[in-house]
Amino acid sequence: MSTQGHLFEARQKRIIRALSLTRPWPFAFLNGPEEERKRVENRSWQPPTFICGQYLALHAAKSWDEGDRRWIANTTGLYVPSDEESPHSQIFAVCRCVGFVWKQEMLAPSQRKWWIGPYGWVLEDVRALPEPIPSRGYQRLWGLPCEIERRIETFLQREPA
Numbered sequence: 001m002s003t004q005g006h007l008f009e010a011r012q013k014r015i016i017r018a019l020s021l022t023r024p025w026p027f028a029f030l031n032g033p034e035e036e037r038k039r040v041e042n043r044s045w046q047p048p049t050f051i052c053g054q055y056l057a058l059h060a061a062k063s064w065d066e067g068d069r070r071w072i073a074n075t076t077g078l079y080v081p082s083d084e085e086s087p088h089s090q091i092f093a094v095c096r097c098v099g100f101v102w103k104q105e106m107l108a109p110s111q112r113k114w115w116i117g118p119y120g121w122v123l124e125d126v127r128a129l130p131e132p133i134p135s136r137g138y139q140r141l142w143g144l145p146c147e148i149e150r151r152i153e154t155f156l157q158r159e160p161a
Contacts, residue, residue: 016094016149018057020137023086024069026060028114029093030128032076040101040111040120047121048141051097056123057144057152058093060086061137075113090132091144094152095123129155 019041021029028038064083073080099122101107104115107122114120133148144152 016055016057016144016152017051017141018059018091018135018137018144019141020059020061020139022061022063022065022068023083023088024064024072024080026058026092027080027086028072028076029058029095029123029126032078035110036076037126038111038114039123039126040107040114041123042114042116043119043121045140046119047097047100051141052099054097055094055152055156056097057091057148058095058126059091059135059137060088060132062088064088087132089136090134091129091148091152092132093126093128094156095126098122098124127155127159 021041025038030037064086066083069080069082072078101115101120101122102118104112104117104120107115107120129152133151135145135148
């Protein structure tokens with residue numbers, strides 16, 4: 001095969017990035033009525049343009065915020081697991097980043113309660129992995145190890161949107 005063929009194949013491969021979430025925020029993405037689940041991820045920075053329309057792996061970080069646990073419980077009326085009960089250091093879901101907002105009013109009414117800002121990454125097609133994948137997390141947007149990326153690709157092929 002020519003070098004150009006290899007370059008073409010490399011361009012066709014989807015590269016999946018990951019985003020680590022302070023716990024207990026992963027809980028809000030997967031629990032409660034579907035239409036009320038968190039679908040906006042607040043960040044101090046806009047998503048890079050190449051990520052819009054692409055899949056992201058969502059990672060439960062080691063970090064924990066007890067005030068956020070109380071806020072999620074009060075807002076949703078759900079029992080939110082404690083730090084000790086909440087899994088960490090694992091990829092728990094995949095989703096598609098479809099854009100971002102910079103004003104709360106730009107979000108669907110059911111998502112406005114999740115707004116903190118200054119930027120809200122709008123996420124769709126959030127799918128829990130059947131088995132979370134253990135992984136170290138990183139700050140900002142990070143690349144997955146090849147083996148983890150292959151496992152997520154296999155999941156996406158088996159579970160089409």
